[in-house]
Amino acid sequence: MTEVSEPVAVLSDDECWERLRTQELGRLVTRIGDRVDIFPVNFVVDGESVLFRTAQGSKLFELTANDEVLFEVDDHTDEAAWSVVVRGHARALDTFAEVERADTLPLQPWVPTLKYTYVRIVPHTVSGRSFDRGPEPDRYGVQQY
Numbered sequence: 001m002t003e004v005s006e007p008v009a010v011l012s013d014d015e016c017w018e019r020l021r022t023q024e025l026g027r028l029v030t031r032i033g034d035r036v037d038i039f040p041v042n043f044v045v046d047g048e049s050v051l052f053r054t055a056q057g058s059k060l061f062e063l064t065a066n067d068e069v070l071f072e073v074d075d076h077t078d079e080a081a082w083s084v085v086v087r088g089h090a091r092a093l094d095t096f097a098e099v100e101r102a103d104t105l106p107l108q109p110w111v112p113t114l115k116y117t118y119v120r121i122v123p124h125t126v127s128g129r130s131f132d133r134g135p136e137p138d139r140y141g142v143q144q145y
Contacts, residue, residue, distance in 0.1 A: 011128035016084045019128065020073055021045045028052070028090075028121075029070040030062040037062060043071075044107040049122050050086055053107060053115035060117060063090045071121050082130040088123035 011019070020026075028039045039059050043052040050071055054060050063069070067089045074083040093099050102118040109115045 005132070007132040007134065009130045011082065011084065011130055013126050015130075016126045016128040017045065017048060019075070019082055019084055020050070020086075023073050023075060026050070026071050026073040028059070029072070030059070030066065031068070032062055032065050042107070042110045044105050046102075046105060046120070048126075049088075049120050051102060051105060051107060051118060051120050053109060054117050054119055055113060055115045056117070060092070060119075063092070063119060067091055069121060076133070079133055080131060081133055082128060084126065084128035086121060086123045087125045087127075088121050090119050090121045093118040093120060 024042050024044075026041060026043050028041050030037050030039070037058070041052040041054070041059075043050050045051075069088060069090045071086040071088070072083065073086075074081065076082075093102055099118060107118075
């Protein structure tokens with residue numbers, strides 16, 4: 001009998017962090033009341049937290065009003081894909097020592113704007129999935145069990 005592999009696998013916490021460290025662009029999800037927003041941000045992993053820079057505006061205001069966030073990163077090739085979601089709390093770095101240390105990290109704005117505020121997402125959970133890509137099985141034929 002031929003063994004059928006599962007096309008979806010759960011990633012361990014370590015595998016999630018390994019994948020996050022390979023990327024620079026993610027999506028920050030914020031919520032205030034019934035309003036949900038999503039923002040693309042470039043980021044860096046610092047230990048087991050996510051750090052990004054921002055300017056004054058709606059993103060920073062929303063984080064001040066409700067610091068609970070989701071942060072999602074994914075990637076794909078022709079053969080495989082993955083997605084990691086960080087659930088946690090975001091806060092602006094506010095001490096000189098924190099900002100001075102953050103300035104040593106490889107994190108620069110992607111667009112030519114001044115972004116003075118560093119924001120750290122400290123996760124309470126990290127979850128991820130990996131996916132083997134391929135053609136859809138025959139939806140109407142005999143399925144292997």
